[in-house]
Amino acid sequence: MSAGQLPRWVDFGLIPALNLIAAFFVSGLVVLLIGENPLEAVEILLWGSLGYGEGIGFTLFNATSFIFTGLAVAVAFHAGLFNIGGEGQAYVGGLGVAFACLALDRYVPWWVTLPFAVAGGALFGAAWALIPAWLQATRGSHIVITTIMFNFIGAALMGYLLVDVIAKPGSMQPETRTFEDGGRLPLLDNLIPGDFFGTSQVNLSLVIALICCFLVWALIWRTRLGYEIRTFGANPTAAVYAGISPVRITIVTMLISGAMAGLMAINEIMGAQHRLLIEFVAGYGFVGIAVALMGRAHPVGIVLAAILFGMLYQGGAELSFEKPAITRDMIIVIQGLVILFAGALEYMFRPALVQLFSFAGAPAGQAD
Amino acid sequence: MTPAIELRKINKSFGPVHANKEIDLVVEKGSIHGIIGENGAGKSTLMSILYGFYQADRGDILISGEEVSIADSKTAISLGIGMVHQHFMLVDNFSVLENVVLGAEGSARLAGGLSKARKELKRLEDDYELRVDPDALIGDLPVGLQQRVEILKALFRGAEILILDEPTGVLTPAEADHLFKILEVLRDEGKTVLLITHKLREIMAITDTVSVMRRGEMVATRKTAETSMEDLAELMVGRRVLLQVDKKPAQPKEKVLVVDGLNVVDSRGVKVVKNVSFDVRAGEIVGIAGVSGNGQSELLETLAGIRSASKGTVWIDGELIDLEKRDVNAASMRQKNMGHVPEDRHRMGLVTSFAEYENAILGHHNDPRYSNGMLLDVAGIKETARMEIEKYDIRPPNPLLKTANFSGGNQQKIVLAREIERDPTVLLVGQPTRGVDIGAIEFIHKRLIELRDAGKGILLVSVELDEIRALADRVLVMFDGSIVGERAPDADESELGLLMAGVHGEAK
Numbered sequence: 101m102s103a104g105q106l107p108r109w110v111d112f113g114l115i116p117a118l119n120l121i122a123a124f125f126v127s128g129l130v131v132l133l134i135g136e137n138p139l140e141a142v143e144i145l146l147w148g149s150l151g152y153g154e155g156i157g158f159t160l161f162n163a164t165s166f167i168f169t170g171l172a173v174a175v176a177f178h179a180g181l182f183n184i185g186g187e188g189q190a191y192v193g194g195l196g197v198a199f200a201c202l203a204l205d206r207y208v209p210w211w212v213t214l215p216f217a218v219a220g221g222a223l224f225g226a227a228w229a230l231i232p233a234w235l236q237a238t239r240g241s242h243i244v245i246t247t248i249m250f251n252f253i254g255a256a257l258m259g260y261l262l263v264d265v266i267a268k269p270g271s272m273q274p275e276t277r278t279f280e281d282g283g284r285l286p287l288l289d290n291l292i293p294g295d296f297f298g299t300s301q302v303n304l305s306l307v308i309a310l311i312c313c314f315l316v317w318a319l320i321w322r323t324r325l326g327y328e329i330r331t332f333g334a335n336p337t338a339a340v341y342a343g344i345s346p347v348r349i350t351i352v353t354m355l356i357s358g359a360m361a362g363l364m365a366i367n368e369i370m371g372a373q374h375r376l377l378i379e380f381v382a383g384y385g386f387v388g389i390a391v392a393l394m395g396r397a398h399p400v401g402i403v404l405a406a407i408l409f410g411m412l413y414q415g416g417a418e419l420s421f422e423k424p425a426i427t428r429d430m431i432i433v434i435q436g437l438v439i440l441f442a443g444a445l446e447y448m449f450r451p452a453l454v455q456l457f458s459f460a461g462a463p464a465g466q467a468d
Numbered sequence: 469m470t471p472a473i474e475l476r477k478i479n480k481s482f483g484p485v486h487a488n489k490e491i492d493l494v495v496e497k498g499s500i501h502g503i504i505g506e507n508g509a510g511k512s513t514l515m516s517i518l519y520g521f522y523q524a525d526r527g528d529i530l531i532s533g534e535e536v537s538i539a540d541s542k543t544a545i546s547l548g549i550g551m552v553h554q555h556f557m558l559v560d561n562f563s564v565l566e567n568v569v570l571g572a573e574g575s576a577r578l579a580g581g582l583s584k585a586r587k588e589l590k591r592l593e594d595d596y597e598l599r600v601d602p603d604a605l606i607g608d609l610p611v612g613l614q615q616r617v618e619i620l621k622a623l624f625r626g627a628e629i630l631i632l633d634e635p636t637g638v639l640t641p642a643e644a645d646h647l648f649k650i651l652e653v654l655r656d657e658g659k660t661v662l663l664i665t666h667k668l669r670e671i672m673a674i675t676d677t678v679s680v681m682r683r684g685e686m687v688a689t690r691k692t693a694e695t696s697m698e699d700l701a702e703l704m705v706g707r708r709v710l711l712q713v714d715k716k717p718a719q720p721k722e723k724v725l726v727v728d729g730l731n732v733v734d735s736r737g738v739k740v741v742k743n744v745s746f747d748v749r750a751g752e753i754v755g756i757a758g759v760s761g762n763g764q765s766e767l768l769e770t771l772a773g774i775r776s777a778s779k780g781t782v783w784i785d786g787e788l789i790d791l792e793k794r795d796v797n798a799a800s801m802r803q804k805n806m807g808h809v810p811e812d813r814h815r816m817g818l819v820t821s822f823a824e825y826e827n828a829i830l831g832h833h834n835d836p837r838y839s840n841g842m843l844l845d846v847a848g849i850k851e852t853a854r855m856e857i858e859k860y861d862i863r864p865p866n867p868l869l870k871t872a873n874f875s876g877g878n879q880q881k882i883v884l885a886r887e888i889e890r891d892p893t894v895l896l897v898g899q900p901t902r903g904v905d906i907g908a909i910e911f912i913h914k915r916l917i918e919l920r921d922a923g924k925g926i927l928l929v930s931v932e933l934d935e936i937r938a939l940a941d942r943v944l945v946m947f948d949g950s951i952v953g954e955r956a957p958d959a960d961e962s963e964l965g966l967l968m969a970g971v972h973g974e975a976k
């Protein structure tokens with residue numbers, strides 16, 4: 101029997117839950133340290149993110165972005181590639197979305213613009229992943245290093261474009277003009293009766309994100325390409341034995357990954373900001389890594405993890421508003437702790453659980 | 469006389485697996501004691517307990533009559549137990565001397581310890597005829613000498629009891645003979661040797677006493693002189709086994725694989741296959757014998773399309789394939805009806821984290837039979853897997869089980885079923901029974917003979933000379949990248965051994 105077998109529900113349910121509890125426990129200690137009541141803080145956080153329609157709306161809006169960047173990391177992860185460049189790919193993807201919207205918004209309704217915006221975001225995001233992918237596949241330059249570098253290059257490029265090339269004429273702001281209705285996605289609030297989501301910006305992108313989840317699931321577990329991606333990720337030597345080209349898989353996977361990251365701009369640019377502005381990605385690309393890790397690179401897990409991080413962002417904002425002692429920086433500390441426990445210390449509780457379950461006598465058999 | 473080692477009622481479980489059950493073992497001082505058993509019988513676990521890698525759940529260990537508890541390998545060494553691992557624990561770019569003192573340097577300054585060690589090494593060499601140049605770099609030494617350094621390392625640390633884990637796997641027959649001579653000298657000087665192996669022949673050749681393990685239990689201990697290979701095999705497996713493969717003479721027909729002037733250069737730029745030419749006919753098994761690392765693996769991988777050749781052509785079933793071309797890969801070779809059972813199933817032949825059924829199509833996943841439009845036909849693949857599981861008696865019969873959870877023999881059957889059931893014209897087979905238990909070996913050998921009799925051409929690479937002799941109809945010997953001779957499988961073993969060692973025999 102291979103060491104460290106655990107029932108699926110432990111691997112996919114209990115361990116993430118334990119990591120989360122540990123993260124909140126340490127966060128609680130931090131809150132206690134600055135003289136606030138941790139239980140009260142939790143209450144505000146939960147109420148702020150889930151307690152009322154508008155809070156839920158903001159939570160879901162954040163979650164939408166996390167789903168895209170989480171899927172981006174997850175797809176690459178299945179091929180054994182660590183795409184740290186979601187931040188840059190989403191940023192450059194924004195350019196593609198903005199181009200589509202700027203070109204079409206005055207002439208056609210949003211549902212005509214949308215396919216072009218989706219294609220633009222995906223294409224630009226994928227393009228930004230192409231060079232690191234090509235360098236990894238043919239030159240062996242490590243993709244972690246190159247994608248990180250490309251985040252900086254992307255930021256510099258976008259800064260230049262927004263300041264010097266595509267900024268609104270006559271404006272000092274590094275941003276494009278605001279899109280007309282033809283470049284704006286409808287808010288969910290407008291699609292359902294009543295005023296449930298209030299002023300929150302949760303929009304149709306959420307549906308696109310969920311469709312992407314399904315497509316990624318089908319791609320990874322139901323298609324030949326997904327089979328090749330998983331084979332290459334799990335055992336590159338066996339992939340070569342099976343006639344799978346490492347160069348092709350590396351590049352194709354990274355293109356898909358970059359496209360997913362680029363789609364995040366649909367939510368921010370076309371769904372909420374209605375203009376391309378500087379640094380709109382704001383760390384969503386990096387947090388996508390934690391989302392994918394916590395969600396075990398599975399779309400269902402990613403949706404759950406994305407909602408969790410959406411709650412932390414929204415509830416955290418509420419918390420720093422209610423409790424001035426808990427500043428915005430404190431919220432980032434708490435988010436950092438969740439990332440630390442869910443991502444970096446992913447396997448902290450595992451050895452103990454493996455022992456526990458082997459003593460409890462897992463089903464016998466399958467001995468070798 | 470007090471025995472060197474006495475184990476009493478040793479028990480060790482890993483989760484639900486009872487790896488060692490109530491093991492009793494007495495090893496006499498100054499003897500060579502063999503421990504034989506199939507893979508997974510618990511030999512390695514037992515030795516790991518003795519060397520301090522694992523702690524027994526229950527039971528006592530007595531070394532020279534004194535009860536001890538061995539918490540780690542440091543304790544084991546201080547008790548005079550030394551271990552020569554199957555995979556050497558040496559630093560390639562250190563000299564022999566530096567490797568020997570590694571971890572036992574003696575003082576913060578290296579020089580003093582080294583000169584002391586040099587003297588000690590000289591003494592050991594003289595006492596045990598273990599000659600190695602102390603200043604040679606490990607990376608420059610052949611494996612036989614590297615193993616000698618491992619033995620010196622153990623003796624340098626004062627080992628009285630030496631455990632050798634499958635020591636002959638990487639040696640030529642001549643090197644193995646030399647090792648046995650060394651072990652005999654060690655025994656005669658009063659050291660105790662524990663030899664772990666699955667090769668019956670070695671047990672018969674060298675040990676004084678032999679203990680047989682099966683499924684975690686010690687089933688018998690015999691004086692070697694009073695037992696036979698057949699007895700031991702039966703004890704290992706628990707039933708009578710055929711050690712000889714039952715086969716009719718081959719009826720070779722047309723040439724299905726012709727290799728002409730094949731040259732392969734590896735990633736370091738070393739020429740590993742040198743101008744190799746041969747052919748395989750339909751209905752015959754051609755065996756390639758040779759000590760591991762003489763170019764057989766590279767030859768097999770090149771023919772399978774995994775490596776590219778620097779020069780050379782191949783005809784499969786009359787069709788010319790230029791192996792230098794860039795578009796030759798494993799998928800294109802498979803399309804030419806070339807099957808390939810790779811030497812290392814874990815590294816290459818299987819994705820062990822996949823479910824069994826997913827491995828049933830590895831390399832054949834683009835076959836339209838397993839697709840449903842853009843999607844994989846998962847139900848159909850499972851059906852194929854189920855059929856193969858039944859036909860090849862793969863256990864447990866569950867296509868959804870993770871491949872890592874199958875035993876070595878069953879994993880090999882998964883690979884074999886996948887390749888044979890695609891009905892290849894030529895089948896490349898590497899080390900088909902490495903790490904496979906005797907029962908499965910019998911099954912795999914039978915399948916290969918059946919495939920031969922069905923008129924397929926089989927190229928067999930194995931470092932087990934016995935296996936080559938049992939299966940092949942013709943034997944090619946490879947040394948240093950070249951084919952140095954062809955012999956009939958019933959050729960004199962010492963002659964084959966000399967060829968494998970690179971001593972070009974006079975033409976016969």
